[in-house]
Amino acid sequence: MRPPELAYHVASGLRPEKPADAEAIGISISLWELIQKCWLGDKARRPQILEVEAGVCDAAVNWHTDMPPSGLNDQENRAEEDSDELEHGKFSSFPIVLVIS
Numbered sequence: 001m002r003p004p005e006l007a008y009h010v011a012s013g014l015r016p017e018k019p020a021d022a023e024a025i026g027i028s029i030s031l032w033e034l035i036q037k038c039w040l041g042d043k044a045r046r047p048q049i050l051e052v053e054a055g056v057c058d059a060a061v062n063w064h065t066d067m068p069p070s071g072l073n074d075q076e077n078r079a080e081e082d083s084d085e086l087e088h089g090k091f092s093s094f095p096i097v098l099v100i101s
Contacts, residue, residue, distance in 0.1 A: 010039050028066040031059035 001009070001016060009016065018032055019025065027035075034055040040046050047055070059066065 013041060015039055023067050026063065028059050028063050030055065030062070030066050034059065 006016065015036070019027065022032060034047070034052065037045075037047050038052065
């Protein structure tokens with residue numbers, strides 16, 4: 001699902017399932033939990049922006065301890081590839097869609 005389509009579905013009250021390849025694309029357990037909190041229908045229960053920032057930073061720093069064993073090797077290999085790309089002037093990323101209202 002592309003980001004605009006995902007944003008529309010979430011705003012309509014639909015919630016996507018966790019991607020089958022979540023760990024392989026860098027979505028750790030805690031990051032998925034944070035994403036789900038951001039999608040809560042009740043605005044008062046959604047995290048404040050500082051909590052979102054802290055959660056994303058924590059997920060980035062601790063991804064290697066927050067992955068299920070099945071996804072850890074894939075993520076380590078991807079991190080090595082990303083490191084190689086950064087050294088050669090390339091940049092890879094994936095979008096995170098948060099709906100804030």
